[in-house]
Amino acid sequence: MDSAANLVAQVRNITHAYKTVHALDGVSLEIPGGRMVGLLGPDGVGKSTLLGLLAGARKLQHGTVQVLGGDMASSRHRRAVGPHIAYMPQGLGKNLYQELSIRENLDFFGKLFGQDAAERKARIDRLTTATGLHPFLDRPAGKLSGGMKQKLGLCCALIHDPDFLILDEPTTGVDPLSRRQFWELIDAIRTERPAMAVLVSTAYMDEAERFDWLVAMDAGKILSTGTPSELKEQTGTDNIEAAFIQLLPENERDSRDELKIPPLEKQDGTPAIVAKGLTRRFGDFTAVDQVSFEIQRGEIFGFLGSNGCGKTTTMKMLTGLLPASEGEAFLFGNPVDAKDLETRKRVGFMSQSFSLYGELTVVQNLKLHARLFHLTPERTDERISELTTRFGLRHHMYQLASALPLGMRQRLSLAVAIIHEPEMLILDEPTSGVDPVARDEFWELLIDLSRQDRVTIFISTHFMNEALRCDRISLMHDGQVLVYDEPEHLVEAKGAATLEEAFIGYIEAAIGEKTEDQGNMAAPLTKTPAQVNAIPDRTTRPLHGFSSTRLLAYSYREIKEVIRDPVRLAFAFLGSAILLIVIAYGISTDVEDLTYAAFDLDKTPQSRAYLSNLSGSRYFLERPDLTSKDDLERQLKANKITLAIEIPPGFGRALKKGGTPTISAWIDGANTVRAGTIEAYVSGGHNVYLTELIREAGGDAAKAQRAAIEPRYRYNPSFESIYAIGPSSPALLLLLFPAVLMAVSVAREKEIGTITNFYVTPTNRLEFLVGKQLPYILIGVGNFIILTLLVVLVLQVPLKGSFLALLAGATLYIAATTGWGLLISALTRSQVAAVFATAILSMLPTMQFSGFIRPVSSLEPTSQFIGSLWPTTYYMHLSVGAYTKGLGFADLASDLFALAAFIPVFIFLAALVLKKQEA
């Protein structure tokens, strides 16, 4: 066979673990070049991990991986070969940007590989013509069917003419017709570029025959390698599925014979499920269109169709999760009603996405559900022991559900769904991604439930062999049920050899009517002369080092995405504007309308004269006189008054005699800041009184005031807090909003998986970070302009200094605050954590330690230190300076420098923390 030089990849003794679970366990493998290699095995055996390592998307833990003649552990080699590898991760359209159109997606990938506009156009035209996507160039990826998504994913992978194409389960969840078209497309590409090596993983054993060479994997180990015929020969079987089962270790093999399905005993009575003309629309998109069917009790009813054809939506309508736009549905003869709890007790449901609580153990999950269905404790124990035995979960009782292998999780989901012995089961793709053995076992359980316990089962699936086991099946395509009948009848009616062929026939007939979604296989992939000129050889293009094209590609894409989320956009601009108004009017340090009461034990003209000093003041509101010391205390305690003045008996007499009577003022000290202000007001009033007293006595007023204090309130002569709050508030808002938006934006890519594009394309960290940051800086600056207009026009705080200096400061500040958002998002893995961390870590220093309300210089040392390390401090200072002090560039230089210094620090730290590979 091939010599070592012909190997595209070589893997030696690699082991890869996620926490304690071993995904790969000492795998060694040589993958020949120029061939189509299939990686065969059920989900969760390490296929994706192996592919991720080969693509350089995952970080190598142990062993060596050589791809295209170099070591993938070396980042230099990864950079060098990166442009020659294309990687399409698992999951329908997982690395696509759902809001972007087909053209925009392809354009983005083209830019990442440094192609110019003309070249991109030529390539996009060629690829989309060949895949039949050309008529839909402007349709957003999120609105494509599963098959079209996978074709687009393939186009994105092929845009840079890779030498090594890695596809992770490209056909999972795709309808049979699209699947066939997909493989034809791959064949066409290989005819054109025979040198290209293709490595594909799949869980469909029936696809294995089309590969030149196979790698069978199970439980993190390689079972065997060879051509399909070699494998069959080796195991003495006639198909790959049987061969695979033979390759499994003895104890994992299904020892039983072919699955036997006892015939369904016809039952009379009302059908278990009836759907009549069910329709569901989302906006102008019709997901389910006039679906009708009847399912008898005890029947196993299969629901087939590609992802996104409306299966899940139909099921949701049956369970009452989604109200139908039109039509009606009945369960056990009762109309479906979201409020009907009694019917729900008779139904068990298992949703497509894994719906167990991963943070609970197997037994906790079962117990929780038993309790929610109000099983008695004895019955609960009985059921749990019964189900765990029957489903083989005995040995996993105390494991966390999230730590179980996929097959086990599916069993647990089913166990949870039937713990209350329902009469009906609704199962949404329960076996997707489960290995053939586990799938057979799962079906055994289902058949058992149906035939022995008379449970009606409504199940959706992609697998043809599962469809054959159903009593009746229906095929759904594009929101409509094409046919429904017994599987054998369908095959006969179409005159086809297999159910798959029959389905393809039905779908083609349906598409023929609509003339849509048809791949143009006839279009030549071979370049026409004109295209050859437009498409330069990629080897001449340098892809290393920093590229502003790539950086801007990320920015452009981000802008498109934000624009298509109007809610986010509106909040980003209006939210801060509304808050500015609320804060500016609400925060006021002008203490007014203070309630006070007098406790006058003297009641002479002299005592009244003293009190009139307060009652005349605009700061104080008088309350009825106090009657006793108790009253005084009570009123203070109840917050009825904030100040009480106690005038002792004999005050007037003592004053006339020239004695020195003492007046007491009681201030509510709970709010210390307010108490300080009141204290100042009271002593001020007292001084005024004294001066008056001396003047009245005919004395020289000057004797009382030896010197005159002449206060000059600079920058804010009327001394209103709005002149301080107005310029300061934007500083708070321009930190919190941009930082949170930024943090969520990166965390979201991590969560939905598009971050893979950053891992496997020649993008470097700075291009990614700064590219994503630029749009948010733009949004922030737009925000700044709105806020400035509000401050000047609505709050009427004039901008006395240089607007340009303020704008420069704001731009630097927003670059720093989005940088902070980047840093947080680099540190966190989920959007929840990113939001949580940004809010909690930013709020305190921004609100308390940055000079809002209290100058930083008057804080205690630790807080002052934190404040000095926080960008808001400098921008707040700059903003107040520019607005009220009329400062320009020269005077604000130190703040501008300080703000500028934050930017590289945050971005550098974020780049340091952000990994270029997955763990």
Place this chain on the structure above:
Amino acid sequence: MRTWINIFWLGTKEFRSVFSDMIMLALIIWSFTFAIYEHASAIGETVNNASIAFVDEDRSNLSRQLRSALYPPYFQTPQLIEASSIDHVMDQDRFMFVVVIPPDFEADIRKGRQPGIQVNIDATAVEQASLGAGYIQNILLDEVNRFVARSDEEAALPVNLVIRRAFNPNGTQKWFQAITALLDQLSMLTIVLTGAALIREREHGTIEHLLVMPLTAFQIVMAKVWANGLVILTAFTLSIYFVVERSLDVPIAGSHALLLFGTTVYLFAAAAIGIFLGTIARTMAQFALLMMMTIIPMNMLSGGMTPIESQPEIVQYFTWFLPSRHYMSFAQAVVFRGADLEIVWPQFLTVAALGFTFFTASLALFRRSITVSK
């Protein structure tokens, strides 16, 4: 009865979710310890460490005496500067106050000519500026009087004023700040925790699973409220005991039980707001923005930064709908004034009513929010 059993068991699941999320736990601990401690002890005195400079054109004994009368911790040690640089240093924010003592000041005082002392105040630091200016005025006048009294005997002032502060005799800043800080963290964490719990469950698809079981929206929401509320209540109680009472030395005048009871009611209201936001937001990004829009006014306008009576009337109508405002006045009353239920029941009722309103609103929106999440 079955309803409450369901709520109980669903709640235990919420607990497990919170405790399995290390980042969340770390942030909760950080918020209720370090953040509260730092926030509370950030400010020493009402006027603290204020920067001040003198332009002394007299250079007499008296002017030197005036300078030394202003000392830490209220003021930084006064710096001497030239008259010509006043504008510059104030523009640069180097000094908050600049006192100008004119030539022949001491001589004029002796002659009883009542000379003026100019005090330049940076009025952009509003609160510190007004209080500080008052302090400076009193201190300088006292000093002048003392100087005159020594050289020229004069009768004492005819009336004495004794100012006493109730509930916080020394005016210790951190008492008040500790309560404000606690409230800020309480609102923020409760809202984020409950809102995120709902959104996460929706993103993972487990909420649909719950909705096809014989459970009502009320049960699902209530379980989130009590479980997440209890986590925060526990953190709050520990924080009151260890951080506020022990570390920060803030005495609690009223009953602890009443404080906890009131906090429980407030947590219900805050958790209801969190759920409410979780039901209107379609994505995490939207939730984050909504949360900011809610928490910032809740914390800034609760009365911790500005007393409610100082807010313009229009704003007061708006803040009446913030449960945090009523809780703030409740907490101040109990912690400082030692108020009992007889005094604080109106706040109690208002918080409960607001909580109930948000709770009902989120129930009404609950199912709708699941269906649009597709």
